[in-house]
Amino acid sequence: MESVFQNETVRQILEKYRRIWAIGHAQSVLSWDMEVNMPGEGILERSVAQGELSVLSQEFLLRPEFVELVEKAKGLELNEYERGVVRVLDRSIRISKSFPPEFLRERSEVTSQATKAWEEAKKSNDYSKFEPWLDKIIDLAKRAADYLGYDNEPYDALLDLFEEGLTTREVEKMFGKLERELEPLLEKIMEEGKVPQNHPLEKEKYEREAMEKVNLWILRKFGFPLGVRSRLDVSAHPFTIEFGIRDVRITTRYEGHDFRRTVLSTVHEFGHALYELQQDERLMFTPIAGGVSLGIHESQSRFWENIIGRSREFAGLIYSALKENLPFMGNYTPEDVYLYFNMVRPDFIRTEADVVTYNFHILLRFKLERMMLNEGVKARDLPELWNEEMERLLGIKPKTYAEGILQDIHWAHGTIGYFPTYSIGTLLAAQLYYHVKRDIPDFEEKVAKAEFEPIKAWLRERIHRYGSIYPPKELLRKAIGEELNPEYFIRWVKERYL
Amino acid sequence: MESVFQNETVRQILEKYRRIWAIGHAQSVLSWDMEVNMPGEGILERSVAQGELSVLSQEFLLRPEFVELVEKAKGLELNEYERGVVRVLDRSIRISKSFPPEFLRERSEVTSQATKAWEEAKKSNDYSKFEPWLDKIIDLAKRAADYLGYDNEPYDALLDLFEEGLTTREVEKMFGKLERELEPLLEKIMEEGKVPQNHPLEKEKYEREAMEKVNLWILRKFGFPLGVRSRLDVSAHPFTIEFGIRDVRITTRYEGHDFRRTVLSTVHEFGHALYELQQDERLMFTPIAGGVSLGIHESQSRFWENIIGRSREFAGLIYSALKENLPFMGNYTPEDVYLYFNMVRPDFIRTEADVVTYNFHILLRFKLERMMLNEGVKARDLPELWNEEMERLLGIKPKTYAEGILQDIHWAHGTIGYFPTYSIGTLLAAQLYYHVKRDIPDFEEKVAKAEFEPIKAWLRERIHRYGSIYPPKELLRKAIGEELNPEYFIRWVKERYL
Numbered sequence: 004m005e006s007v008f009q010n011e012t013v014r015q016i017l018e019k020y021r022r023i024w025a026i027g028h029a030q031s032v033l034s035w036d037m038e039v040n041m042p043g044e045g046i047l048e049r050s051v052a053q054g055e056l057s058v059l060s061q062e063f064l065l066r067p068e069f070v071e072l073v074e075k076a077k078g079l080e081l082n083e084y085e086r087g088v089v090r091v092l093d094r095s096i097r098i099s100k101s102f103p104p105e106f107l108r109e110r111s112e113v114t115s116q117a118t119k120a121w122e123e124a125k126k127s128n129d130y131s132k133f134e135p136w137l138d139k140i141i142d143l144a145k146r147a148a149d150y151l152g153y154d155n156e157p158y159d160a161l162l163d164l165f166e167e168g169l170t171t172r173e174v175e176k177m178f179g180k181l182e183r184e185l186e187p188l189l190e191k192i193m194e195e196g197k198v199p200q201n202h203p204l205e206k207e208k209y210e211r212e213a214m215e216k217v218n219l220w221i222l223r224k225f226g227f228p229l230g231v232r233s234r235l236d237v238s239a240h241p242f243t244i245e246f247g248i249r250d251v252r253i254t255t256r257y258e259g260h261d262f263r264r265t266v267l268s269t270v271h272e273f274g275h276a277l278y279e280l281q282q283d284e285r286l287m288f289t290p291i292a293g294g295v296s297l298g299i300h301e302s303q304s305r306f307w308e309n310i311i312g313r314s315r316e317f318a319g320l321i322y323s324a325l326k327e328n329l330p331f332m333g334n335y336t337p338e339d340v341y342l343y344f345n346m347v348r349p350d351f352i353r354t355e356a357d358v359v360t361y362n363f364h365i366l367l368r369f370k371l372e373r374m375m376l377n378e379g380v381k382a383r384d385l386p387e388l389w390n391e392e393m394e395r396l397l398g399i400k401p402k403t404y405a406e407g408i409l410q411d412i413h414w415a416h417g418t419i420g421y422f423p424t425y426s427i428g429t430l431l432a433a434q435l436y437y438h439v440k441r442d443i444p445d446f447e448e449k450v451a452k453a454e455f456e457p458i459k460a461w462l463r464e465r466i467h468r469y470g471s472i473y474p475p476k477e478l479l480r481k482a483i484g485e486e487l488n489p490e491y492f493i494r495w496v497k498e499r500y501l
Numbered sequence: 502m503e504s505v506f507q508n509e510t511v512r513q514i515l516e517k518y519r520r521i522w523a524i525g526h527a528q529s530v531l532s533w534d535m536e537v538n539m540p541g542e543g544i545l546e547r548s549v550a551q552g553e554l555s556v557l558s559q560e561f562l563l564r565p566e567f568v569e570l571v572e573k574a575k576g577l578e579l580n581e582y583e584r585g586v587v588r589v590l591d592r593s594i595r596i597s598k599s600f601p602p603e604f605l606r607e608r609s610e611v612t613s614q615a616t617k618a619w620e621e622a623k624k625s626n627d628y629s630k631f632e633p634w635l636d637k638i639i640d641l642a643k644r645a646a647d648y649l650g651y652d653n654e655p656y657d658a659l660l661d662l663f664e665e666g667l668t669t670r671e672v673e674k675m676f677g678k679l680e681r682e683l684e685p686l687l688e689k690i691m692e693e694g695k696v697p698q699n700h701p702l703e704k705e706k707y708e709r710e711a712m713e714k715v716n717l718w719i720l721r722k723f724g725f726p727l728g729v730r731s732r733l734d735v736s737a738h739p740f741t742i743e744f745g746i747r748d749v750r751i752t753t754r755y756e757g758h759d760f761r762r763t764v765l766s767t768v769h770e771f772g773h774a775l776y777e778l779q780q781d782e783r784l785m786f787t788p789i790a791g792g793v794s795l796g797i798h799e800s801q802s803r804f805w806e807n808i809i810g811r812s813r814e815f816a817g818l819i820y821s822a823l824k825e826n827l828p829f830m831g832n833y834t835p836e837d838v839y840l841y842f843n844m845v846r847p848d849f850i851r852t853e854a855d856v857v858t859y860n861f862h863i864l865l866r867f868k869l870e871r872m873m874l875n876e877g878v879k880a881r882d883l884p885e886l887w888n889e890e891m892e893r894l895l896g897i898k899p900k901t902y903a904e905g906i907l908q909d910i911h912w913a914h915g916t917i918g919y920f921p922t923y924s925i926g927t928l929l930a931a932q933l934y935y936h937v938k939r940d941i942p943d944f945e946e947k948v949a950k951a952e953f954e955p956i957k958a959w960l961r962e963r964i965h966r967y968g969s970i971y972p973p974k975e976l977l978r979k980a981i982g983e984e985l986n987p988e989y990f991i992r993w994v995k996e997r998y999l
Contacts, residue, residue, distance in 0.1 A: 021549070021553055022553045022556075022557055024550075024553075025549065025550040025552075025553030025554055025557075026553075026554075026557075028531075028546065028547075028550040029527035029528075029530075029531060029550060029554060030527075032527070032530055032531055032534055033526075033527060033530055036530055036534065040732065041748065042726070042727075042728050042729050042730050042731055042732060042747075042748055042750075043728065043729055043730075044726075044729055044730045044747045044748070045730065045744060045745065045747050045748030047745075047747060047785075048526065048744060048745030048746070048747055048748060048785065048786075049526075049744070049745075049748070051519070051523065051786065052522075052523040052526040052527060054523075055519055055520045055522075055523030055524075056523055056524075056527060058520075059520055059523075059524075059557075228540070228542075229540075230540050230541065231540050231541055231542055232540050232541075232542045232543065233540055234538065234540060246543060246546060246547070247543065247545075247546030247547075248546070249540075249542045249543050249545060249546055250539065250540055250542070250543030250546060250547070252540075287545075287546065288546075288549065
């Protein structure tokens with residue numbers, strides 16, 4: 004395989020980058036092991052090791068001779084692979100340089116204590132335990148935005164951290180449209196839709212071994228390279244992690260009831276993993292290996308979860324495996340599985356929300372985060388704002404903090420500006436679907452027959468193989484010739500649920 | 502916990518050492534994952550990452566400001582913890598500095614190709630495929646000895662790499678005594694001993710799940726902190742690895758027959774792990790955390806494997822667990838288990854050798870290695886020398902290269918001078934036993950009742966807690982007031998087998 008990197012300066016950059024890559028590889032293995040295998044008391048030494056590796060990686064990134072090479076390369080004539088390398092590194096260096104070390108130390112201390120406070124607050128349903136920490140986190144987010152700099156408003160700086168080039172204006176426009184169109188739609192679905200609000204399958208209990216078999220059966224049908232380039236393990240919260248292009252692992256969890264969750268989360272993580280596995284191997288060891296952004300990544304997981312995993316054809320496909328492993332399945336039909344996977348019902352918890360109401364949960368968080376950053380809203384005011392907005396959007400009002408403002412860990416981690424990428428992924432998945440359908444008109448039949456290769460090839464050719472060569476918007480233009488457009492998602496909801 | 506490191510220079514050294522420690526922690530996790538979990542094709546990226554991390558660790562160790570601090574500390578008045586830190590680092594720096602980078606590169610290339618050649622040679626029983634590589638490896642070992650320097654003979658330099666302070670003279674003396682006394686003993690055991698050469702239990706087949714349960718049962722009896730500070734996993738070759746003092750993992754393997762192997766290998770690895778787990782936690786993150794040498798480490802694993810694991814009391818203890826999980830066990834008594842665990846029979850393969858013949862396998866390798874280093878013996882001559890020596894020592898002659906000179910991977914890895922540490926551990930285990938017995942006269946009764954705490958406490962107080970504070974010989978003087986003495990092992994063999 005000939006290298007796509009011919010420019011001498013870029014080659015020098017990549018030569019030096021290898022150790023940063025290696026440290027990143029190690030950090031990923033250490034994280035995976037921590038979530039999947041680590042004995043409990045290993046945490047002290049593991050945390051110290053992770054902390055040292057982070058500092059080391061930063062040091063190598065910001066070494067003057069490395070930064071100078073990247074600066075030099077910015078002025079050169081380069082091919083698009085090389086330009087990608089320079090873009091990604093320049094961005095990482097800029098972000099790393101923005102924050103003074105004291106700020107990073109303070110943030111790491113505050114978020115680690117805030118996380119503990121959040122856990123206790125959630126457990127005891129006592130918001131006052133978390134409130135002072137949330138104020139500190141809002142303050143840190145504002146200062147982070149100031150360090151990073153922005154054109155229009157502080158929230159822009161944070162959004163861009165998670166989704167390169169994304170602006171508050173765009174997110175506002177997106178949610179504006181969603182709110183206008185999705186709200187009446189939801190009402191209509193609830194009144195006269197084709198899907199139920201409840202299904203008896205939700206209450207059926209299962210043995211872990213049974214659903215392990217089903218998940219592995221599904222992954223094999225997808226052609227997931229188990230044991231060759233990937234694994235399926237168990238962790239408290241499902242995730243995907245890549246150690247490179249040839250070792251990408253996913254996890255799931257088994258709760259013993261409501262089997263839809265473990266199936267759809269496995270399918271979701273498979274979507275993430277496929278993005279990493281189907282990259283051009285010539286990107287190996289470089290900073291442009293790996294999915295380009297959280298939004299694009301989420302579009303891949305949601306594509307497999309929502310478009311494929313919740314389709315009638317998929318329910319039909321997996322029914323035999325379900326029936327073989329779940330004794331209660333004899334009482335249900337494939338159509339039951341389909342309806343169960345597609346229930347729509349306003350509820351309090353984002354992670355358990357259905358496809359239609361999900362975006363309202365994100366919209367709510369976006370509004371509140373923006374108010375924290377731009378309008379001086381304090382932690383004290385947030386529970387009421389949360390509950391009001393929840394009632395306005397979904398017509399329900401949380402009775403506890405735990406099922407309201409305390410449900411997510413993100414703010415305790417200091418992560419503000421991240422949530423919108425979830426909606427971007429959800430909308431984009433539907434948009435991609437209509438583009439795939441143009442090239443594969445018998446998409447549904449292919450799903451029904453487990454012929455996933457053409458679908459995987461489409462995603463690989465249009466999106467996956469590029470890794471992070473292009474920034475998200477440019478990648479989209481290249482892949483589908485247009486930018487993110489919520490229309491597709493609304494159309495998809497109408498077609499599926501009305 | 503107050504720090505035992507008060508000297509300012511040593512504190513600076515340890516501050517800088519943290520990142521070397523962190524890289525080592527990461528390297529260990531990466532190795533463990535590679536043996537236990539890694540999907541096959543992950544090997545390319547994993548190898549590159551491991552290579553980069555090794556180079557990085559070396560660079561930090563040899564940074565002038567770090568080396569200067571260590572040099573400076575050598576002249577200061579220090580407590581014994583601090584002296585240990587300086588001794589260990591000074592030794593590592595000296596060894597690292599000895600080898601020119603070109604030599605290290607050459608060695609890494611030769612050994613990686615030699616390993617492939619060895620695999621093929623072993624599989625096809627064709628020594629000629631490996632012979633040219635072995636000559637290269639002998640040459641590399643000679644050059645390594647020259648780079649390291651030595652007082653008496655080149656082999657000294659290699660021995661010291663694996664067992665700090667050990668000389669060829671000492672090993673020669675040890676094996677001299679063993680050969681003189683053990684050879685007639687072996688003959689006598691074979692003729693009139695209390696143990697058989699065969700036992701029908703050897704042929705009984707088992708289900709993996711059954712022996713998993715037995716191994717876990719044993720580890721729980723030992724008080725192994727499974728899930729808290731340790732794990733038991735499966736790998737092609739059993740090993741122990743420490744990521745720190747609070748996360749020490751062992752592996753075993755299940756072959757489906759001859760269940761003694763998986764039991765004794767689990768018990769063996771437990772002995773290694775206990776050494777790491779029972780260290781003084783004040784050594785955490787320092788270069789004196791971790792067992793001090795291969796020989797001392799092997800004495801711990803052999804203590805649990807040979808002294809405890811092959812005792813009549815242990816056979817009695819585990820019999821109930823065996824009976825519960827192995828259907829065929831109903832046809833056998835605890836005494837059968839004891840005899841089966843203690844069969845003595847000259848055989849070709851070192852890793853399957855019994856306690857008595859084991860040392861002859863090592864003696865053979867020691868002789869051949871020394872001839873390679875000091876007497877110009879070439880790869881061409883080695884198979885014949887091997888077979889002659891085997892016949893002289895054990896009265897049997899290998900019929901194939903695979904059961905003769907090609908059986909071990911060590912030489913292909915370039916590891917020469919390592920084997921003697923196996924015998925040191927075996928002899929020392931018996932020596933420790935008689936010392937333990939002075940303090941715990943009812944040792945056997947304690948094993949029978951699974952009261953392992955006093956035995957573990959003895960090992961912790963005398964050996965484990967010290968980590969690498971003292972070099973091996975000093976540690977022994979401190980622990981038992983004498984140096985390694987093969988008499989004890991011979992006495993133990995007589996008492997047990999005659």
